[in-house]
Amino acid sequence: xxxxxxxxxxxxxxxxxIRAHAERAGMDVxxxxxxxxxxxxxxxxxxxxxxxxxxxxIAAAEAEAAELPxxxxxxxxxxxxxxxxxxxxxxxxxxxxxxxxxxxTHPGNAA
Numbered sequence: 001x002x003x004x005x006x007x008x009x010x011x012x013x014x015x016x017x018i019r020a021h022a023e024r025a026g027m028d029v030x031x032x033x034x035x036x037x038x039x040x041x042x043x044x045x046x047x048x049x050x051x052x053x054x055x056x057x058i059a060a061a062e063a064e065a066a067e068l069p070x071x072x073x074x075x076x077x078x079x080x081x082x083x084x085x086x087x088x089x090x091x092x093x094x095x096x097x098x099x100x101x102x103x104x105t106h107p108g109n110a111a
Contacts (some may be wrong), residue, residue, distance in 0.1 A: 082090075 010018075022032035048055075078086070 019029055022029045
């Protein structure tokens with residue numbers, strides 16, 4: 001089989017690491033890189049094959065969702081007081097403060 005030369009550029013640290021790994025594997029750098037790339041391609045192809053059905057389902061769902069009409073923006077009247085309180089508590093949990101006053105309720109947090 002005819003061989004094709006491919007030129008790559010990389011920083012000296014990576015080059016030295018590759019040379020060292022190739023030497024430990026008993027291979028020249030070209031063979032080592034071909035082996036590593038071939039293994040990576042086989043792994044990627046196996047993953048793509050394993051998940052191709054799921055990827056197709058997701059793509060179909062996204063296409064279907066793109067055709068749906070936009071939902072109306074929620075208004076203040078769309079939430080119950082209990083739901084508003086849940087939202088405030090969730091915001092406090094994420095932001096670490098009192099969502100109603102903006103005060104930091106967690107000691108040690110910088111303002």
